Amino acid sequence: MTAQNQGLKIIALAGMYFITAWSISTVGLPDGFSLPIYLAAGVALGGVICCGARLWPGVFLGALAFNAWFMNYVAPSVDVPVFTMMLTSSGMALAAVTQALVGAFLFNRFVNSSTPLNRIKDTLIFIFLVAGVGCIVSALMSMTILNWGGHLPSEKLVQEGVTWWLGDVMGVLLVAPLFFVFRQPLSFRWTPARRIEVSILLLLFYITSQMVFGDWLQYSHYPLVYLLAPCLVWAAYRFGHPGTVIAILMVSSTAVWGTMAGRGPFTLGPLDESLALLQSYLLVLTIMTLILSAAATEAESAYTQSVRFGRVLDESSNEIYLFDAKTLKFVQVNRGAQENLGYTLDELQSLTPVDLKPDLSLKDFETLLKPLRYGTGDLVTFQTRHQRKDGTFYPIETRIQLSQTEVFPVFVGIVQDITEKKKTEEELAGHRHHLEELVMQRTADLESTHLQLLHAEKLSATGKMAASMAHEFNNPIFGIRNVLEKILRRVPMEENDTRFVRLAIQECDRVAMLIRKVLDFHSPSTDEKEWIDIHESIDDMILLIHERFGMRGIHLVKEYAADMPSIQAVPDQFMQVILNILQNAEEAIPEGGGRVTITTSTKNGNAQIQIRDTGAGISTQIMKNIFDPFFTTKPGVKGTGLGLSVTYGIIKKHRGEILVDSLPGRGTTFTILLPIKKANPAALPG
Ligand code: ADP
Ligand code: MG
Numbered sequence: 244m245t246a247q248n249q250g251l252k253i254i255a256l257a258g259m260y261f262i263t264a265w266s267i268s269t270v271g272l273p274d275g276f277s278l279p280i281y282l283a284a285g286v287a288l289g290g291v292i293c294c295g296a297r298l299w300p301g302v303f304l305g306a307l308a309f310n311a312w313f314m315n316y317v318a319p320s321v322d323v324p325v326f327t328m329m330l331t332s333s334g335m336a337l338a339a340v341t342q343a344l345v346g347a348f349l350f351n352r353f354v355n356s357s358t359p360l361n362r363i364k365d366t367l368i369f370i371f372l373v374a375g376v377g378c379i380v381s382a383l384m385s386m387t388i389l390n391w392g393g394h395l396p397s398e399k400l401v402q403e404g405v406t407w408w409l410g411d412v413m414g415v416l417l418v419a420p421l422f423f424v425f426r427q428p429l430s431f432r433w434t435p436a437r438r439i440e441v442s443i444l445l446l447l448f449y450i451t452s453q454m455v456f457g458d459w460l461q462y463s464h465y466p467l468v469y470l471l472a473p474c475l476v477w478a479a480y481r482f483g484h485p486g487t488v489i490a491i492l493m494v495s496s497t498a499v500w501g502t503m504a505g506r507g508p509f510t511l512g513p514l515d516e517s518l519a520l521l522q523s524y525l526l527v528l529t530i531m532t533l534i535l536s537a538a539a540t541e542a543e544s545a546y547t548q549s550v551r552f553g554r555v556l557d558e559s560s561n562e563i564y565l566f567d568a569k570t571l572k573f574v575q576v577n578r579g580a581q582e583n584l585g586y587t588l589d590e591l592q593s594l595t596p597v598d599l600k601p602d603l604s605l606k607d608f609e610t611l612l613k614p615l616r617y618g619t620g621d622l623v624t625f626q627t628r629h630q631r632k633d634g635t636f637y638p639i640e641t642r643i644q645l646s647q648t649e650v651f652p653v654f655v656g657i658v659q660d661i662t663e664k665k666k667t668e669e670e671l672a673g674h675r676h677h678l679e680e681l682v683m684q685r686t687a688d689l690e691s692t693h694l695q696l697l698h699a700e701k702l703s704a705t706g707k708m709a710a711s712m713a714h715e716f717n718n719p720i721f722g723i724r725n726v727l728e729k730i731l732r733r734v735p736m737e738e739n740d741t742r743f744v745r746l747a748i749q750e751c752d753r754v755a756m757l758i759r760k761v762l763d764f765h766s767p768s769t770d771e772k773e774w775i776d777i778h779e780s781i782d783d784m785i786l787l788i789h790e791r792f793g794m795r796g797i798h799l800v801k802e803y804a805a806d807m808p809s810i811q812a813v814p815d816q817f818m819q820v821i822l823n824i825l826q827n828a829e830e831a832i833p834e835g836g837g838r839v840t841i842t843t844s845t846k847n848g849n850a851q852i853q854i855r856d857t858g859a860g861i862s863t864q865i866m867k868n869i870f871d872p873f874f875t876t877k878p879g880v881k882g883t884g885l886g887l888s889v890t891y892g893i894i895k896k897h898r899g900e901i902l903v904d905s906l907p908g909r910g911t912t913f914t915i916l917l918p919i920k921k922a923n924p925a926a927l928p929g
Contacts, residue, residue: 254302256290260305263418267499268313279518280499280525283309284378284411285418287343292350293422298341306336310444314394331392338384346377346415359423360484361544366537370416378411409522416529419493420488440481448474448493456501457510466508468524475528479536487536491529498525561657561895564596568616568645568652571595571608583660586631601630612654614647626661638665692873700885710765713758720758724751760786764815764822774809775817777843777850784821788829796836797829804843808919810850816893821887824854824913830877831858831911849899849916860907869903 264283264442287302310332350373354365386404389395395403451470473495478490501507502521503514509521558561562580566573573591580587584599597605614620628636641658708720728747731741760783785799792799828839837857844851861869868874869890875884894901899917 249297252294253298253304255284256294256298256301257304257308259286259290260302261308263414264305264309265312278410279308279406279413279522280417280495281407281410281414282418284339284342284381284414285416285421286414287339288346288350288377288415289419289422290372291343292419293426296344296347299344302340303336304345306339307332310335327392331388331394334388334392335381335385338381338388341384342377342381342411345380346373349373349377358484360420360488360533360537361540363534363537365539366533368500370533374412374415374419378408378415379409382408406519408785409526413495413522413526413529416526416533417488417492420484420494420533424485424488444477444481447477448490452494452497452501456506458506464506464510465509468508471528475532476535479532480539483540484536487532490739491532494528495525499841502619551914561659562639564656564658565646566596566656568654571597571654574653580658583631583637584629590632599629600627601636602627604885612643615643615654629658629660637662640664695873695875695883695885699885702883706765710762713761713765717755717758717762720751720755724748724755727751757786764818766815766816768813770813770816772811772813775812775814776804776809777807779854780814780818781821781841781843781852784818788825789821791829792839795829795832796834797832798838800838800840802840802842805846807843807850808845810919812897812917813893817897820890820893820915821852821854823890824915827886828854828856828858828911830882831856831860833859837910845919846916848919850919852915852917853912854910854915855910857910860909860911861903862907866903866905 260283263286264281267278267280267282275492283305287306290298290301311329314328314332330630350359350369353368356362356365359365359444361371382404385407386395386400389403390397390400448471451474455465455467455470475487475490475494478486482490498507498509498521499518500568502509502517509517509524511517511520547739558577559577559579562583563577564573564580565575572593572595575590576591581591584591586594597603597608603611611623611625615623621644626638626640629639630636638661639658640661643654643656646653646655682722727744731744731748757868763783764787789799827838832839839857840853840855841856842851842853844853865874865876870887871884872888873884874888875882891901894915894917897917902914902916903911904914905911
């Protein structure tokens with residue numbers, strides 16, 4: 244607020260103070276100083292409450308001006324010096340300021356609401372504390388000053404003081420509320436119906452006030468004041484606090500106007516007495532009407548609040564039930580519950596919660612409610628099911644409380660449909676279970692992989708040892724063979740003995756060759772492609788395993804193509820492929836023996852090698868896994884699960900293909916296709 248603004252407000256308040264004080268004193272005045280209705284007191288208090296205590300100079304100036312004018316022109320005392328009179332006027336102006344500040348303090352301390360007269364409690368405080376007690380200040384101070392200044396004899400002090408006090412109270416009650424009206428936001432809507440209503444009210448007011456205080460009736464002193472009551476009640480009920488304040492003001496001004504003119508029921512004796520009578524009448528009327536208006540507003544706001552609250556409850560996503568604590572019958576059920584259950588409110592009102600809960604007997608339910616009934620608990624929570632009218636169920640979570648605030652005690656149940664929650668919980672549990680299974684599976688896989696790795700390490704170590712042992716055997720075998728040849732050449736023997744020695748030499752050759760093959764196979768791969776003869780390489784591998792085949796009663800059939808071209812391949816890697824497949828075939832054939840057939844042919848520019856066994860076959864479930872590293876169906880550590888994965892890697896590196904065809908229980912065929920490059924015959928080895 245700027246200083247200029249503040250100054251303007253002070254001047255405006257001073258002006259308003261002076262005009263209200265002056266106008267009432269011009270209407271007609273009793274003897275003495277006290278006015279029966281001193282509206283300026285209301286202006287002072289209203290101004291200070293609404294615009295702040297800093298406006299006090301406005302009150303002071305207005306009061307000073309009025310007091311000076313009053314003492315000079317209305318009640319001049321000839322024998323009082325001007326200085327004393329000015330001192331008295333200032334003192335009384337100070338009294339007005341003090342009263343306004345005390346009133347504002349009381350108001351802010353005890354009411355302090357933006358809509359002060361809409362509540363009964365605030366209204367009572369305003370009437371009896373702010374107006375009633377607050378207005379004692381000015382009366383006390385002013386009477387003292389007037390008496391001291393020699394204006395007022397001591398014997399008239401009490402009577403004048405009471406009139407002064409009541410006049411200020413009236414002024415405060417009539418005018419200060421007007422300030423509240425202008426301060427609070429106007430929630431009033433001017434609909435056409437409202438305009439008509441206000442017009443009728445004004446007309447009624449005009450007629451009744453003319454009948455009571457006007458000169459319509461021949462005898463103008465009939466005790467007809469009660470005729471004004473309907474207008475006030477109407478205003479209080481229909482137009483809230485603003486309407487009430489304006490109506491009271493209108494009634495008061497008419498009453499003062501009529502009484503001054505010597506009309507109306509209060510004109511019984513001298514004007515003094517009449518005005519005092521009127522004052523008490525208006526005081527009572529004002530208090531009653533203000534309280535009535537507050538009651539009406541409060542009741543209406545309570546009603547709107549309960550309606551609003553009811554609507555919110557109705558729209559709640561929870562189901563809300565009120566049921567009689569004695570009979571358990573439903574009293575009130577919100578819309579959400581009615582819709583979910585499929586019952587109407589009427590139907591529900593003949594049911595109890597037990598009728599909706601198929602899993603709970605009346606006894607169980609009563610046991611649950613016990614803590615509430617005996618006051619050992621405030622809230623009971625449990626989960627169960629509700630049954631709809633159509634017989635279907637839904638899971639619920641319910642919270643029940645006991646409410647004693649109703650006319651009769653009721654239980655309030657707030658029920659939540661937890662179908663979705665349950666579903667999510669179940670899904671979560673499912674996921675968790677699945678995850679746990681996956682983790683367990685992976686752990687088991689890892690454990691077996693670890694075992695197989697250990698085994699593979701062992702196999703490769705024994706392979707290396709076998710190779711070095713073969714190397715060690717090589718020299719002794721050649722030594723033995725030399726000795727045998729010498730014996731054959733130098734020692735004359737019988738025919739039979741010669742045959743045995745020749746056989747021994749042949750066996751030595753066979754062992755030597757085996758040693759060479761083992762050494763070849765186990766020497767590190769050169770990774771270099773050479774032209775190889777497919778049949779020869781296969782035969783080399785057969786050499787390594789044919790002993791085992793014989794022992795296990797496995798018959799080996801070779802169906803070699805007559806003119807198989809050479810192919811380019813890394814020799815030891817190609818042989819490893821053949822060996823792996825032959826080994827698997829052997830391991831797949833059961834105890835009683837079987838047959839392994841090796842067929843070679845050419846097909847679409849590829850060399851095709853088929854190895855067919857009569858073993859157990861491969862089931863379709865594991866077919867997709869057999870080329871995975873470490874995948875094995877062989878128990879314990881018999882298999883490493885590496886054979887086929889290594890085989891696959893080698894074939895892919897040679898730009899070939901490997902196919903499996905199997906009939907569980909009948910046997911398996913592995914087909915290898917390797918590209919035949921047009922060989923340069925000159926480059927062919929040997
Ligand atoms: P391993 O022989 O160490 O088990 P492989 O990679 O050589 O590992 O083979 C993987 C799996 O493929 C074997 O455990 C077996 O179940 C299946 N399999 C391979 N060859 C045959 C076959 N000829 N007959 C039946 N099953 C076979
Ligand atoms: Mg194998």
